Structures are given as C-alpha cells and as structure tokens.
Amino acid sequence: MNDYLSLDQQLCFAVYETSSEFNKLYTKALEPFNLTYPQYLVLLALRENDGLAQKEIGEKVRLGTGTLNPMITRMTANGWVTKERSTGDSRSVVISLTEKAKNSKRDIALAIKEAIERCGIQSNEYFELMKLLGSVRDKMKKSRMEQA
Amino acid sequence: MNDYLSLDQQLCFAVYETSSEFNKLYTKALEPFNLTYPQYLVLLALRENDGLAQKEIGEKVRLGTGTLNPMITRMTANGWVTKERSTGDSRSVVISLTEKAKNSKRDIALAIKEAIERCGIQSNEYFELMKLLGSVRDKMKKSRMEQA
DNA sequence: TGAATATATATCGTGTACGATTTAATTTTA
DNA sequence: TAAAATTAAATCGTACACGATATATATTCA
Numbered sequence: 485m486n487d488y489l490s491l492d493q494q495l496c497f498a499v500y501e502t503s504s505e506f507n508k509l510y511t512k513a514l515e516p517f518n519l520t521y522p523q524y525l526v527l528l529a530l531r532e533n534d535g536l537a538q539k540e541i542g543e544k545v546r547l548g549t550g551t552l553n554p555m556i557t558r559m560t561a562n563g564w565v566t567k568e569r570s571t572g573d574s575r576s577v578v579i580s581l582t583e584k585a586k587n588s589k590r591d592i593a594l595a596i597k598e599a600i601e602r603c604g605i606q607s608n609e610y611f612e613l614m615k616l617l618g619s620v621r622d623k624m625k626k627s628r629m630e631q632a
Numbered sequence: 633m634n635d636y637l638s639l640d641q642q643l644c645f646a647v648y649e650t651s652s653e654f655n656k657l658y659t660k661a662l663e664p665f666n667l668t669y670p671q672y673l674v675l676l677a678l679r680e681n682d683g684l685a686q687k688e689i690g691e692k693v694r695l696g697t698g699t700l701n702p703m704i705t706r707m708t709a710n711g712w713v714t715k716e717r718s719t720g721d722s723r724s725v726v727i728s729l730t731e732k733a734k735n736s737k738r739d740i741a742l743a744i745k746e747a748i749e750r751c752g753i754q755s756n757e758y759f760e761l762m763k764l765l766g767s768v769r770d771k772m773k774k775s776r777m778e779q780a
Numbered sequence: 781t782g783a784a785t786a787t788a789t790a791t792c793g794t795g796t797a798c799g800a801t802t803t804a805a806t807t808t809t810a
Numbered sequence: 811t812a813a814a815a816t817t818a819a820a821t822c823g824t825a826c827a828c829g830a831t832a833t834a835t836a837t838t839c840a
Contacts, residue, residue, distance in 0.1 A: 494676070495654075495753075495758055495761060495762055495765075496654045496658060496669075497673065498761070498762050498765040498766060498769070499647065499650050499651050499654050499765060500651060500654070500673070501694060501765075501769050502647050502651075502765045502768060502769040502772075503647050503648060503650075503651035504694060504827090505768075505769050505772035505773055505776070506643075506644045506647050506648070506772070507827085507828095508772075508776060508828095509772055509775075509776065510644060511828090512776075512779075520795065520796080521644075521796095522795085522796065522797090523795095525645065525648070528642070537818075537819095538818075538819070539817090539818060539819085546649060546652060547796090547797075547798090548797075548798060548799080549818075549819060549820070549821095550797070550798055550799075550800090550820090550821080550822085551795095551796060551797050551798070552819095553819065553820060553821080554795085554796085554820095554821095555795080555796075558794095558795080570818095573805080573806070573817090573818085574804090574805065574806090575804070575805045575806065575817065575818045575819070576805095576817090576818055576819080577818080577819065602775050602779075603768075603771045603772050603774075603775040604771055604775070605643075605768055605771055605772075609764060609767060609768065610643055612764060613643060613646070613761075613764045613765070613768060614643055614646050616757055616760060616761045616764060617643075617646040617647060617649075617650045617761070618646060619757060620650060620653075620751075620753055620757065620761060621646070621649050621650040621653050623751045623752055623753055624650070624653035624654070624656075624657055624751050624753075625653055626751075627657075627750050627751040627752070628653070628656060628657065628660075631660075652797090655797085655798095656798095659798090668825065668826080669826095670825085670826065670827090671825095685788075685789095686788075686789070687787090687788060687789085695826090695827075695828090696827075696828060696829080697788080697789060697790070697791090698790090698791080698792085698827070698828055698829075698830090699825095699826060699827050699828070700789095701789065701790060701791080702790095702791095702825085702826085703825080703826075706824095706825080718788095721787090721788085721835080721836070722788095722834085722835065722836090723787060723788045723789070723834070723835045723836070724787085724788055724789080724835095725788080725789070
C-alpha cells in the first residue's frame with residue numbers, strides 16, 4: 485500500500501512527465517509552422533479522413549466541443565482548415581484541409597521525424613511502449629466506461 | 633518514413649491518450665476531496681519533504697511559476713497548504729502542509745488505490761511501463777537539454 | 781560601498797482541457 | 811403532424827501549462 489504513496493513511484497507521474505516531454509518536443513518542432521501539438525493531431529486525423537464533422541474529429545483525438553470548437557476556429561484563422569455547415573445535416577459542420585495543410589504535409593512530418601530521431605529512441609522500445617500504453621489505456625477506459 | 637504519418641501509430645498519441653485517462657481517473661477519485669490531479673502531485677511532493685520553496689516544488693513536479701503560483705494560491709484558499717515568506721531569504725516562499733492535508737493522507741491514498749485497482753492493471757505491466765516510460769522520458773529530456 | 785548581476789515570485793497572454801448550459805436543427809413518437 | 815426527445819455546435823466557467831516580462835530581494839565584485 486505504501487508503495488503507492490511516493491511521487492517517484494507513481495505510474496501517473498511517469499506518464500505525466502513523458503507526456504510533458506512529448507508536448508515540448510512537438511511544440512518546438514511545430515513552432516516554425518505556427519501549429520500547436522493538439523492542432524497537429526487534428527491535422528493527422530483529417531489526413532486519414534478529410535471532411536470530417538467536428539464531432540468525428542473529437543472522437544478521433546478524444547477532445548470535446550469545449551476544446552475543439554475554439555481550437556478549430558484558430559486553425560481556420562491560421563489557414564489550416566475550412567469550416568462549413570453540412571448540406572445534408574445542417575447541425576453538423578464539415579472540417580476540411582486547406583491546400584496549405586496538404587502541401588506542408590511532408591515538411592511537417594520531416595521536422596517531427598528529425599526531432600524524434602535526435603532523441604535516440606530505439607525502434608523496439610518505441611513499439612513495446614506503444615503496446616503497453618495501449619493495454620493500460622484500454623483497461624482504464626473500459627473501467628471508466630463501466631462506472632457510468 | 634510513412635510509418636510516422638498515421639495518427640494511430642504515433643507514440644505521442646498513445647502517451648497523450650494514456651495521460652488523458654490517468655487525468656480522468658484521478659480527477660474522479662480526487663473530486664470528493666476538492667483536489668485536482670496536479671494539486672495532488674504537489675501534495676505528494678510536500679509529503680516527501682514538507683516546507684519546500686515554490687521553486688523546489690516546481691522542480692519536483694516539473695511546473696513553472698506561471699502554473700504553480702496560481703495553483704498554490706488556490707490550494708491555500710482551499711486549506712491544503714500555507715504560504716509564508718522565508719525568514720532567511722525573503723525572496724522565496726515556504727509552502728507547508730496544513731493539518732487537513734496531513735490528516736486526509738490515508739483517505740486520499742485509499743480512494744486512488746481503489747480506482748487504480750478497479751482498472752485491473754497488472755503489477756508486472758505497471759512496473760514494465762514505468763521502466764520504459766522512464767527511459768524514453770530521460771532520452772527526450774537529455775536531447776532537449778542538449779539543444780539549449 | 782555601490783552598481784551590475786542573479787534569483788524567486790508574481791503577473792500576463794495564449795492555448796488547451798473539460799463539465800455544464802444554451803441554441804438550433806433533426807428525429808421520434810404520441 | 812405537433813410535441814418531446816435527441817443531436818451537433820457554440821458558449822461559459824474553472825483550472826492547468828508555458829513563455830515572457832515585471833518586481834523585489836540577494837549576491838557579487840569592481
């Protein structure tokens with residue numbers, strides 16, 4: 485029981501610190517493009533499937549309307565995406581990549597790839613970590629869903 | 633190279649999602665105590681070493697003054713810590729746990745322990761994940777420091 | 781000692797995050 | 811079909827998170 489009480493030994497803190505490091509790495513790599521880290525995640529989601537509704541983007545990047553709405557407004561102002569009411573269901577809004585967003589795909593990916601490689605993270609630990617994180621994340625999510 | 637371009641395959645996103653799940657778990661477990669997750673991390677830091685300066689807390693929980701200052705002000709208002717200018721060096725501020733904070737230690741730890749156990753995270757994956765996260769975090773931090 | 785430098789907080793601006801409420805449009809159903 | 815329920819965005823309030831600047835106190839050293 486006492487094992488849980490020390491700051492250094494808490495898994496939450498290890499996740500929190502690593503998340504913070506990723507945030508800093510991406511912030512720095514994306515700065516020249518005038519993009520933030522969560523904004524970049526939205527671009528990635530749209531690259532997998534352009535023209536999503538805001539709600540669908542939210543499901544992909546796990547963000548609610550209170551976060552996404554102002555964020556996408558900013559991305560629109562910065563010329564990364566466009567926003568228009570769906571013709572089919574005019575409650576929903578369709579978000580699409582601009583030409584600028586499509587054209588800068590390679591440059592952005594390269595900047596991030598370089599930043600990641602500079603850290604010297606090994607391929608095997610990359611995938612092992614992904615696997616473990618996925619497992620823990622799913623358990624936590626499942627447990628959270630069951631409570632509601 | 634193309635491996636890096638999909639959202640699902642990005643380590644950053646796995647960390648981000650897991651961090652978000654921890655945040656939600658702790659938020660829920662700490663809600664009855666009127667404590668947020670980062671505030672709880674500050675309490676943990678003070679339990680390891682009470683009477684730290686704000687700067688020292690910042691080093692432990694990796695937060696800057698722009699975040700910590702208002703946070704600790706809120707924690708003072710909520711009766712978790714006290715704040716007073718150091719007698720030795722009146723630039724620095726000494727943060728100490730209140731009786732309330734000391735007395736609720738067990739109750740809070742129990743609430744979190746229960747929430748974690750409900751998820752069914754195995755002990756071996758807990759420690760394996762800690763190890764991998766620590767390794768990646770250190771590499772990222774080292775790389776970040778070298779750039780400056 | 782007095783000016784330059786360093787240090788610890790405090791403050792400010794921007795951008796997430798999230799729960800709760802509001803508004804507008806669509807679907808369900810009585 | 812009209813009222814009720816649902817849904818998608820938008821808005822609001824609170825709380826991080828961080829870089830930059832300001833302020834007050836200490837320290838250094840010419």
